[in-house]
Amino acid sequence: MNDYIVIGVSGVTCGGKTTLANKLKDILTPVYVFHQDRYFYPDDSPKHVKCEGMDHNNYDILSSLDMQLMFDDITQTMKGVNKSHVQNLEHGAGKYGIRGKKFIIIEGFTVLNYKPIMEICDLRYYFVLEYGECAARRCLRLYDPPDVHGYFERCVWPEHLKYRAEIEKDSRVNIIDGTRHDALDIVVADLKKMGAVQI
Template structure:
């Protein structure tokens, strides 16, 4: 595995669909400096890719498994950024009052529903967070989300939720991961407190 320099704080934000991952990543982008953000959703294979696996008894690709994503490319882009070639999807490097910084360090956020189930990414993270929701809360939120291609009838119960439970079970065995309740509004405060514990200070 390529070496990650100690001038980076890498934060993994993963977990259940509609749990608050992207919202937290965007809030961190606005709170930390300098920061680079990667979104796993940018790495889905095209709909007609042979990498996709069809859902059992459904006319639909299973987009809720790691094989539906080009994780090797995502990891390469992350490592290229760490090594000096910016491949991030969004960044914020402007040093202004009110933001948090850690002296001589840069932040990198890796966000997505299974980013930490991909071991190379899990291992480079310094801080790891995983959102959870109950079945009822997740299903209620998912109803208001539009996907391309859209969910078909039965997809949530046959693919989305069972796959989440499988990946969640893997993550919950790792004591390095902080579990976040997606129904609570304090995720940003939890992460910022951890940043402060690593030397983070507000720019005056």
């Protein structure tokens, strides 16, 4: 497993996680990407918890996801059995690599709150937004199932604050303002410190 550089990208909804993961996928090689959203339990799963006072599953807590399966898929990939959702294995101009190393990008709103994933990451990034900016961005997204009235205020935002408070206690995590446009530059600079070279 020492052959891998593992990058965790987590944080607030609509904060820029997937955008950063996709940009990293385009410049790193070889790279394997995992999206936490792929691991939600089915809507009718008994594992779901209803939002308090609402007839709607709370999809913003760790227990709404099969995190053990996600972790298993990541570790299987590190052992040579590719379970990633997206990969970029091509060498080419404009790509970064570290001799003898492969990259894994793990992206999702609570991936760093799941201890087994937090501990295997070499680099950790957590996006934050102010309430108003986050709410405005969330209104532009379509979800399946769709947000019901009051879901953001009563579930999404309070759960984010709870998970964010956990993350902010860990000095290993780089907190990034989701309104900035240099997140990719921040990660590339950290990779260069680890010995990344353009190939």
